[in-house]
Amino acid sequence: MTKRIVIIQGHPDPAGHHLLHAMADAYAEGASAAGREVRRIEVAKLEFPLLRTQEDFETGASPPGLRPSQEDMRWAEHWVFLFPLWHGMMPAMLKGFLEHIFRPGFAMEYKEGGCPKRLLAGRSARIVVTMGMPVLLYRWYFGAYGVRGFERSMLSFAGIKPIRESFFGLSFADEKKRSHWIDEMRKHGRRGD
Numbered sequence: 360m361t362k363r364i365v366i367i368q369g370h371p372d373p374a375g376h377h378l379l380h381a382m383a384d385a386y387a388e389g390a391s392a393a394g395r396e397v398r399r400i401e402v403a404k405l406e407f408p409l410l411r412t413q414e415d416f417e418t419g420a421s422p423p424g425l426r427p428s429q430e431d432m433r434w435a436e437h438w439v440f441l442f443p444l445w446h447g448m449m450p451a452m453l454k455g456f457l458e459h460i461f462r463p464g465f466a467m468e469y470k471e472g473g474c475p476k477r478l479l480a481g482r483s484a485r486i487v488v489t490m491g492m493p494v495l496l497y498r499w500y501f502g503a504y505g506v507r508g509f510e511r512s513m514l515s516f517a518g519i520k521p522i523r524e525s526f527f528g529l530s531f532a533d534e535k536k537r538s539h540w541i542d543e544m545r546k547h548g549r550r551g552d
């Protein structure tokens with residue numbers, strides 16, 4: 360049973376109050392009510408520069424403002440990412456955050472001439488995405504490419520499995536539907552998945 364969960368809020372608006380914030384709160388409530396330990400990361404409230412060079416990636420240290428997040432992610436057995444779909448992908452702020460977090464020694468251990476070792480095995484993830492378009496269009500016409508890239512080149516590459524998805528298309532969503540989706544997140548929190 361998943362005990363330790365970190366919820367990573369990737370909406371770039373630090374003011375909160377979006378559907379994704381209500382979903383994150385509901386997930387956290389459900390998980391805590393079921394006796395799980397929950398930590399939360401609000402990427403929009405963190406201070407960090409963008410990563411600029413491979414040299415910094417390989418030999419530099421994470422910005423001080425991101426070290427607690429890296430610790431929380433290492434601590435957790437289950438990661439829940441939430442973000443709005445921006446141009447078919449995650450918003451740049453979340454990508455910028457993850458480029459620092461996924462430095463060598465955190466997700467992968469690189470060996471000269473050998474295959475990199477996956478350091479995140481044993482963890483699982485859920486990716487929660489809201490989008491303007493209908494979900495079917497994103498899945499079938501666009502092949503969910505931005506989320507697939509995230510899953511394949513960052514999460515499963517580093518050993519995370521299973522990776523579950525919750526996609527929500529807002530184009531035809533009324534209040535009733537939104538509150539149903541929030542309840543759905545509470546259930547996932549209770550189950551720790």
Ligand SMILES: Cc1cc2nc3c(=O)[nH]c(=O)nc-3n(C[C@H](O)[C@H](O)[C@H](O)COP(=O)(O)O)c2cc1C
Nearest residue numbers: 377378379443444445446447448489490491492529
């Ligand atoms: C910069 C930007 C790019 C967006 N790109 C897409 C997109 O490619 N596909 C899509 O379905 N919705 C897109 N949207 C709509 C957002 O996904 C949608 O508004 C968001 O999930 C709802 O969250 P919010 O209104 O709480 O921010 C975009 C919105 C913004 C601001």
